[in-house]
Amino acid sequence: MDFDDFVAARGAVLWRSAWLLTGDRHRAEDLVQTALGKAWPHWARVSTSGSFEAYVRKTMFTTYVAWYRRRWKAEVPTEHLPEQSGHDDAEQVAYQRDIAAALAQLPRGQRAVVVLRYFEDLTEAQTAEVLGCSVGTVKSQTSRALAALRSSPALANPDKDER
Amino acid sequence: MNDDFEDSLRDALRRATQAAPDEPTRSEGARAYAASVRRRRTGVLAVGAAAVVVAAITIVPTVLDRSDGRGDPVAGRPQTQTPQQPVELPDQPFECPSGDGPPKPMATPRDGTIAPGAALVRVCAAQDSPVPWAPPLDALTTDVDKIVSTVNGLPVARDKMACTEEAGPAYLMVFQYSDGGTVQVRGDVYGCQLVSFGALEREGAGKALEAYFDVLTEQRSQQGPPPAPSLPTLSCPGSTAMNAVTLIPQDLSHLTVEKASVCSYDGSGQSLSQGVLSPAEVDELSADLQAHSTGGVVDVPCPALQNQTLLVRSDYGDVVSLQKYCELFLVAEQVWTPTEATLGMLRAALR
Numbered sequence: 001m002d003f004d005d006f007v008a009a010r011g012a013v014l015w016r017s018a019w020l021l022t023g024d025r026h027r028a029e030d031l032v033q034t035a036l037g038k039a040w041p042h043w044a045r046v047s048t049s050g051s052f053e054a055y056v057r058k059t060m061f062t063t064y065v066a067w068y069r070r071r072w073k074a075e076v077p078t079e080h081l082p083e084q085s086g087h088d089d090a091e092q093v094a095y096q097r098d099i100a101a102a103l104a105q106l107p108r109g110q111r112a113v114v115v116l117r118y119f120e121d122l123t124e125a126q127t128a129e130v131l132g133c134s135v136g137t138v139k140s141q142t143s144r145a146l147a148a149l150r151s152s153p154a155l156a157n158p159d160k161d162e163r
Numbered sequence: 164m165n166d167d168f169e170d171s172l173r174d175a176l177r178r179a180t181q182a183a184p185d186e187p188t189r190s191e192g193a194r195a196y197a198a199s200v201r202r203r204r205t206g207v208l209a210v211g212a213a214a215v216v217v218a219a220i221t222i223v224p225t226v227l228d229r230s231d232g233r234g235d236p237v238a239g240r241p242q243t244q245t246p247q248q249p250v251e252l253p254d255q256p257f258e259c260p261s262g263d264g265p266p267k268p269m270a271t272p273r274d275g276t277i278a279p280g281a282a283l284v285r286v287c288a289a290q291d292s293p294v295p296w297a298p299p300l301d302a303l304t305t306d307v308d309k310i311v312s313t314v315n316g317l318p319v320a321r322d323k324m325a326c327t328e329e330a331g332p333a334y335l336m337v338f339q340y341s342d343g344g345t346v347q348v349r350g351d352v353y354g355c356q357l358v359s360f361g362a363l364e365r366e367g368a369g370k371a372l373e374a375y376f377d378v379l380t381e382q383r384s385q386q387g388p389p390p391a392p393s394l395p396t397l398s399c400p401g402s403t404a405m406n407a408v409t410l411i412p413q414d415l416s417h418l419t420v421e422k423a424s425v426c427s428y429d430g431s432g433q434s435l436s437q438g439v440l441s442p443a444e445v446d447e448l449s450a451d452l453q454a455h456s457t458g459g460v461v462d463v464p465c466p467a468l469q470n471q472t473l474l475v476r477s478d479y480g481d482v483v484s485l486q487k488y489c490e491l492f493l494v495a496e497q498v499w500t501p502t503e504a505t506l507g508m509l510r511a512a513l514r
Binding site: 012015118 | 169171173175179180183184189190192194196197414416417453454456457
């Protein structure tokens with residue numbers, strides 16, 4: 001597998017996490033390409049150990065956390081959420097907007113922790129490793145994030161939009 | 164902890180991301196990004212030792228020629244195509260003049276173009292800035308030509324412009340070359356947003372400053388903060404009019420505070436009292452800021468305005484000025500909601 005094959009196979013997976021981080025499809029693409037661009041020079045070295053995806057993921061999350069508010073200060077969900085392939089019904093778009101809005105209320109570090117823990121299904125230790133922080137920080141960030149998300153209408157009543 | 168809410172959160176995140184767009188140019192975009200970074204950072208190193216020699220022969224005379232700010236720049240040459248050679252820092256890197264000293268006379272680029280090849284660029288507060296602000300303490304020594312390109316690419320000011328007359332901060336952007344020579348431009352982050360190159364003016368002072376801060380952010384992420392003891396202490400200005408506005412982008416939820424002072428003012432804005440927080444109190448404050456800050460603006464009226472400012476210095480030396488608004492502190496579309504304990508600590512510091 002070369003770099004292009006990797007991007008073709010795993011790009012969409014990375015993009016989904018990036019969308020949860022940014023709440024905007026264009027910023028998500030920007031984040032994914034930036035992370036891939038930072039990781040690409042290390043492809044030959046890292047890919048042989050089979051850990052290139054983890055390398056890109058770590059790059060993507062740390063890039064997201066380090067990126068300044070100025071650059072992404074309009075960090076709000078937009079009307080144009082992820083394009084749907086053939087079934088972009090209004091209900092799904094509204095649901096995505098609600099989730100993006102719920103995540104948008106979190107500080108960037110908490111948001112990264114939530115995506116790693118509950119979307120990527122990483123353990124606390126793995127999450128700490130990706131973000132370069134302690135397990136204690138992951139625990140406290142998770143706790144604060146969950147407390148905030150519990151009060152979010154879209155998440156407090158998850159069945160609201162069930163079809 | 165693993166409860167129903169966590170399970171429903173997992174489901175919700177998955178459901179919200181069912182479809183990802185097909186982006187056939189993703190790997191090309193990644194390569195382009197990597198190439199642009201490599202071009203900016205290592206320049207001629209990538210093309211081999213022979214090319215380094217050739218580039219040195221052609222670039223060094225240009226640098227020397229520009230050291231007095233009067234040489235012929237690279238008019239007509241696409242600057243983004245010019246590989247930036249790793250540039251040796253001058254023996255005496257430029258420092259911003261202190262507030263009391265007279266401004267050091269510096270050349271301005273006569274024809275409105277900054278020559279490439281500068282070793283560092285630094286922004287300082289213009290001494291006649293209508294509004295005070297605290298510039299970064301660190302100079303930019305990486306990707307300097309990116310700033311050169313941005314400034315050179317700003318449009319020349321139109322002849323007839325209608326400008327607002329509000330006051331705002333003004334800066335000097337000083338480019339220094341390896342031989343110590345400097346050239347400066349001045350930017351007004353208000354009115355017509357003019358960048359002055361002596362006789363010529365361009366539009367986009369805010370854009371140039373924003374580009375500077377973007378590259379500085381990247382440089383900081385690579386180099387890390389300076390040793391904390393080297394950071395200057397903070398003292399409250401004598402009046403609110405002298406309070407520096409915060410221009411350097413800050414994310415309070417990731418801000419590490421090294422020093423802090425709380426300042427109170429009377430109804431006319433004159434200083435009443437100030438308190439300097441101890442290192443232990445600064446740690447407490449830092450943790451509270453990170454934990455309880457969010458983006459956004461407050462649209463709730465505050466009936467009992469308190470004229471209080473919290474000045475903090477970050478681990479990078481930036482000064483951030485937070486205005487108290489009832490039980491909140493505000494800065495640049497961010498809101499910090501301190502705990503009762505922190506509010507009590509700030510009250511005690513003022514006594």
